[in-house]
Amino acid sequence: MRLERRLRRLLRKRGIRLNEDLRQAVRDFAATVSEQNPDVLDPDAVDRDEEGSAGERAMHHPITCPHCGETIPIVIDLSGDYQDDVQDCTVCCSPIHVTYSVRDGQLHGFMSEPC
Secondary structure, three states, rough: OOOHHHHHHHHHHOOOOOOOHHHHHHHHHHHHHHHHHOOOOHHOOOOOOOOOOOOOOOOEEEEEEEOOOOOEEEEOOOOOOEEEEEOOOEEEEEEEEEEEEEOOOEEEEEEEOOO
16 A cells, blocks of 8 residues: 555654554554545555456455454455445454445445444
8 A cells, every 4th residue: 555655654764663563553544544535546456457357347445344453455346336245354254344336437435334
């Protein structure tokens, strides 16, 4: 994630050592910013390899799991208008209810909540 890398670089420039707790805080912050601003897509988050045979596009959208608090990527199908899905957390395996809308092939609105 571009924001995460820039924040780490800025902190290092300011002479701040990045221990694991601080790295996790930066990851969580970047995920929260991404989650709260779904219209501002990080170009690094788009997975260009997930293009289907019918021209479907998909991307990974990082979220914070509402169950365990870990930052995980959620696969977003950019070929439809409105999606209502349940995806399992890749860390704790708990179900997450995901709803989002796509407009002109771009993620427009996004919400995730525990099931």
